[in-house]
Amino acid sequence: MYEDLFRKALNIDDPWQLTKIDFNPDGKRIDIYLDFAHGTKFECPACNKPGCSAYDTKERVWRHLNFFQYKAYLHCKVPRIECTECGIHRIEIPWARKRSGFTLLMDALIVTMSQCMTISEVAEQICEHDTRVWRVVDYYVKEARS
Numbered sequence: 001m002y003e004d005l006f007r008k009a010l011n012i013d014d015p016w017q018l019t020k021i022d023f024n025p026d027g028k029r030i031d032i033y034l035d036f037a038h039g040t041k042f043e044c045p046a047c048n049k050p051g052c053s054a055y056d057t058k059e060r061v062w063r064h065l066n067f068f069q070y071k072a073y074l075h076c077k078v079p080r081i082e083c084t085e086c087g088i089h090r091i092e093i094p095w096a097r098k099r100s101g102f103t104l105l106m107d108a109l110i111v112t113m114s115q116c117m118t119i120s121e122v123a124e125q126i127c128e129h130d131t132r133v134w135r136v137v138d139y140y141v142k143e144a145r146s
Contacts, residue, residue: 019033
């Protein structure tokens with residue numbers, strides 16, 4: 001039952017599936033595990049060719065918005081696909097930007113908070129190191145300026 005709550009709260013759609021939730025009340029942490037169905041075909045992120053098979057996967061972890069007072073982390077085996085047109089590429093996942101340790105919703109929270117708080121205050125509020133917060137802010141400032 002609570003899996004359905006998390007699936008809806010995280011907006012998890014096919015081909016992604018919620019496979020496991022580890023709740024650690026002493027560590028004030030929730031770890032949410034996502035995966036894709038065996039045999040899923042993906043679109044090539046380079047040339048947009050549909051129907052590419054998973055080649056292999058790499059486990060990735062992203063910090064998400066807190067669920068109540070608990071830090072939430074998304075874990076997922078992100079596949080690389082083999083495109084017959086242009087080779088092997090890691091797919092783009094819908095909940096985080098490339099090479100980010102935060103979900104897009106966490107990025108949005110950080111950017112919003114940084115508009116009216118110092119970076120050290122933002123870092124303290126979300127219980128993260130300020131260098132991680134700076135990387136998010138720097139990324140979006142550079143994007144906005146370009």
